Amino acid sequence: MSSRRTFRFITQLPLDGTPLVILTLALATATFIEVLDTTVANVAVPAISGAMGVSTGQGTWVISSYTMAAAIAVPLTGWLAGRIGEARLFLTSVLLFTLASTACALSTSMTSLVICRALQGFLSGPMVPLSQTLMLRAFPAERRAQAIALWGVTVLLAPIFGPVIGGWLVDDHSWHWIFLINLPIGLIAFATCFSLLPPDAGPRTTTPIDGIGIGLLVIGVGSLQAALDLGREHGWFDSMLITGLIVTAAITLGALLIWEAGERYPVVDLSVFRDRNYSFSLAIISVGMMGFALVGVIFPLWLQTVMGYSAFNAGLAMAPFGVLALGAAALVSKFGENVDPRAIASLGFIVFCGSLLWDAHFSLSMTFWQVATPGFILGIGLPCFFIPMVAVMLSHIPDDKLASATSLSNFLRTLAFAFGTAISVTLWDSRGNYHYGTLAQDVTPISAGTKVYLGSLKGIGIADGFRLHTIEQATQQQSYMLATNDMFFMTSMLCLALAGCVWLTRPKRGISLQIGH
Numbered sequence: 001m002s003s004r005r006t007f008r009f010i011t012q013l014p015l016d017g018t019p020l021v022i023l024t025l026a027l028a029t030a031t032f033i034e035v036l037d038t039t040v041a042n043v044a045v046p047a048i049s050g051a052m053g054v055s056t057g058q059g060t061w062v063i064s065s066y067t068m069a070a071a072i073a074v075p076l077t078g079w080l081a082g083r084i085g086e087a088r089l090f091l092t093s094v095l096l097f098t099l100a101s102t103a104c105a106l107s108t109s110m111t112s113l114v115i116c117r118a119l120q121g122f123l124s125g126p127m128v129p130l131s132q133t134l135m136l137r138a139f140p141a142e143r144r145a146q147a148i149a150l151w152g153v154t155v156l157l158a159p160i161f162g163p164v165i166g167g168w169l170v171d172d173h174s175w176h177w178i179f180l181i182n183l184p185i186g187l188i189a190f191a192t193c194f195s196l197l198p199p200d201a202g203p204r205t206t207t208p209i210d211g212i213g214i215g216l217l218v219i220g221v222g223s224l225q226a227a228l229d230l231g232r233e234h235g236w237f238d239s240m241l242i243t244g245l246i247v248t249a250a251i252t253l254g255a256l257l258i259w260e261a262g263e264r265y266p267v268v269d270l271s272v273f274r275d276r277n278y279s280f281s282l283a284i285i286s287v288g289m290m291g292f293a294l295v296g297v298i299f300p301l302w303l304q305t306v307m308g309y310s311a312f313n314a315g316l317a318m319a320p321f322g323v324l325a326l327g328a329a330a331l332v333s334k335f336g337e338n339v340d341p342r343a344i345a346s347l348g349f350i351v352f353c354g355s356l357l358w359d360a361h362f363s364l365s366m367t368f369w370q371v372a373t374p375g376f377i378l379g380i381g382l383p384c385f386f387i388p389m390v391a392v393m394l395s396h397i398p399d400d401k402l403a404s405a406t407s408l409s410n411f412l413r414t415l416a417f418a419f420g421t422a423i424s425v426t427l428w429d430s431r432g433n434y435h436y437g438t439l440a441q442d443v444t445p446i447s448a449g450t451k452v453y454l455g456s457l458k459g460i461g462i463a464d465g466f467r468l469h470t471i472e473q474a475t476q477q478q479s480y481m482l483a484t485n486d487m488f489f490m491t492s493m494l495c496l497a498l499a500g501c502v503w504l505t506r507p508k509r510g511i512s513l514q515i516g517h
Contacts, residue, residue: 019196020138020139022192022196023138023192023193023196023197024135024138024139024147024150025192026188026189026192026193026196027131027134027135027138027151027189027193028131028135028150028151028154029185029188029189030090030094030127030131030186030189030190030193031127031128031131031132031151031154031155031158032154032157032158033158033182033185033186033189034097034124034127034128034158035128035154035155035158035162036158036161036162036165037066037101037120037124037162037182038066038067038070038158038162039158039162039166039296040162040165040166040169040178041062041063041066041117041166041178044062044166044169044170044175044178045059045060045062045063046059047170047174047175048062048110048113048175051175052109052110052113054110058110059110060229061110061114061117062113062114062117063229064225064226064229064230065114065115065117065118065121066117066118066120066121066124067121067225067229067414067418068118068121068221068222068225068226068229069117069118069119069120069121069122069125070121070122070124070125070414071221071222071224071225071411071414071415071418072122072125072217072218072221072222072225073121073122073123073124073125073126074125074126074128074129074407074410074411074414075217075221075267075268075407075408075411076125076126076214076217076267076268076407077089077125077126077129077130077403077404077406077407077410078129078268078269078403078404078405078407078408079210079266079267079268079269079404080126081126081130081133081403081407082403085199086130086133086134086403087134087193087197087198087199088199089126089130090126090127090130090131090134090193090197091190091193091194091197093123093124093125093126093127093130094127094186094189094190094193095186095190096123097120097123097124097127097182097186098182098183098186098187098190100116100119100120100123101120101179101180101182101183101186102179102180102182102183103116103119103120104116104117104120104179105176105177105179105180106176126407128155128410129403129406129407129409129410130403130406130407131151132151132406132410133402133403133406134197135147135150135151136394136402137399137402150329150333153322153325153326153329153382153383155386157321157322157325157326157382161315161319161322162315164312164315164316164318164319165178165181165315166178166311166315167310167311167312167314167315168312168315169181170311171310171311171312208265210260210263210265210266210267212259212263213256213259213260213263213266213267213268214267216252216253216255216256216259217256217267217268219248219252220248220249220252220253220255220256221249221253221415223245223246223248223249223252224245224246224249224253224415225415225418226245227242227245227246227249228418228419228421228422229418229422230242230245231422231426232422232425232426232429236426256268257270268404268408269401269404269408271401272397272401272404272405272408275396275397276505276506277392277393277395277396277505277506277507278393278394278396278397278405278409280501280504280505281389281390281392281393281505282393282408282409282412282413284345284389284498284501284502284505285386285389285390285393285409285413285416286412286413286415286416287416287494287498288349288385288386288389288495288498289413289416289417289420290416290417290419290420290423290494291352291420291491291494291495291498292382292417292420293416293417293418293419293420293421293424294420294424294487294488294491295318295321295378296417296421297420297421297424297425298424298425298428298484298487299314299317299318300314300315300317300318301425301428302480302481302484303317303371305480306364306477306480306481306484307364307366307371313368316372317368317371317372317375318372318375319372319375320372320373320375320376320379321375321376321378321379321382322379323375323376323379324376324377324379324380325379325380325382325383328379328380328381328382328383328384329383329387332344332383332384332387332388333387340507341388341389341391341392341507342388342392342502342503342505342507344384344385344387344388345384345385345388345389345392345499345502346499346500346502346503347381347384348380348381348382348383348384348385348386348388349381349385349495349496349498349499349502350381350495350496350499351377351378351380351381351384352378352381352385352492352495353492353493353495353496353499354377354492355374355375355377355378355381356378356488356489356491356492356495357488357489357492358374358377359374359485359488360485360486360488360489360492361485362481362484362485362488363481364477364478364481385498385502389502390409392505392507393405393409394406395507424487427487427490428480428483428484428487429483431482431483431486431487432476432479432480432482432483433479434483435478435479435480435482435483436475436476436479439475439478439479440475
């Protein structure tokens with residue numbers, strides 16, 4: 001064999017040395033840009049809506065179309081990988097995702113942009129679960145804890161840095177660059193993975209297509225994602241549209257479970273749920289991600305709408321979440337083999353609880369560093385709960401089931417985050433309205449506090465016609481500050497409960513962070 005042949009033709013998994021480092025960086029990069037695209041467009045919606053001449057509500061379909069298509073594609077990963085091959089499917093997804101990103105940047109109408117975003121989301125579906133599977137197989141068995149740590153940090157940090165990068169690109173350049181930036185990064189990741197990943201070994205399956213399963217999956221997941229995306233705007237169950245979508249989702253997803261349980265060649269392999277560790281760990285991770293949605297959604301929303309931060313500064317305030325997360329991930333991967341993973345996960349949830357209790361005492365007079373400081377502590381909890389729980393979840397899954405198991409877990413994790421996002425914003429609004437009603441009762445022309453505040457406004461030159469409006473704004477601001485504190489407190493209690501739930505799993509002693517067998 002000629003020495004000029006690429007690694008793709010001579011490399012076998014697992015790898016070691018420089019090829020392992022390079023492949024790991026490439027897989028992590030591909031994962032990062034996919035997860036990043038779930039949040040990077042959030043801060044660009046006003047700019048895109050203005051450029052396209054549509055309302056902000058219509059502009060949110062740039063986000064919804066992506067998440068809906070990705071949610072449909074993720075569960076198909078295991079089935080597609082069996083027919084196409086894991087490496088080939090991953091490489092195809094990375095390349096086409098990159099091209100779809102470029103198409104998004106070149107769109108000249110909202111219709112074409114939404115279509116391209118939906119295509120981009122569907123093509124991104126296999127990237128995250130297969131990057132996890134391929135990274136696990138690239139690492140020797142004794143070093144797979146490191147693979148989990150690297151993959152976990154990538155998945156957790158990308159949504160945090162999304163608003164920072166998106167805000168910077170939109171403010172200093174244009175909205176097109178949030179998509180164009182994927183082109184060079186995606187092509188480099190594709191070329192590197194193509195060179196280092198060996199061809200898929202073994203014969204691929206030629207099972208019949210589960211058309212009914214695919215149809216139920218598309219309708220069920222599409223209806224549920226649409227309900228989550230549109231529910232707040234339409235008043236949830238006060239809307240016939242949302243009620244109909246939720247009923248449709250419940251019926252079709254229930255039918256999907258029944259159909260797949262008896263199907264000989266299911267598009268979604270439910271057999272992995274027979275493993276207790278997989279089922280319990282996935283439930284804990286999913287609920288944990290619902291709580292993490294609060295940090296990822298309510299925190300920047302509060303900073304921008306209540307504290308008056310710009311999108312970029314709000315992103316900067318969230319950046320500390322990732323500073324200590326990297327160091328904690330390295331420690332978990334290095335010493336995790338000698339510690340019960342349930343103890344590490346419990347510690348992670350307790351750290352989360354403590355940090356969120358700190359956040360629950362925020363006030364309107366907080367400085368930037370007072371707001372950002374708890375994020376350093378919270379960042380420690382991210383890898384401490386996520387990495388060990390992923391390890392426990394996959395500890396008894398054989399290699400031939402890894403693609404199905406990881407695709408299902410990523411699907412439910414993504415769905416849990418979407419559900420947590422919708423519930424968090426709805427509860428935040430509800431608590432804000434409650435506190436506004438309570439505080440407004442004390443704002444009367446004869447109350448001493450109102451008289452003092454009106455006098456202060458007069459003293460600084462506020463005209464008569466604007467004083468009551470200023471009081472109303474201050475009351476609204478304080479109401480949502482209290483609502484934010486409520487949300488942080490409720491989530492801290494959820495994390496405390498999850499710290500105990502992790503002990504419901506039963507990982508075998510001695511395997512701790514070993515994956516597959």
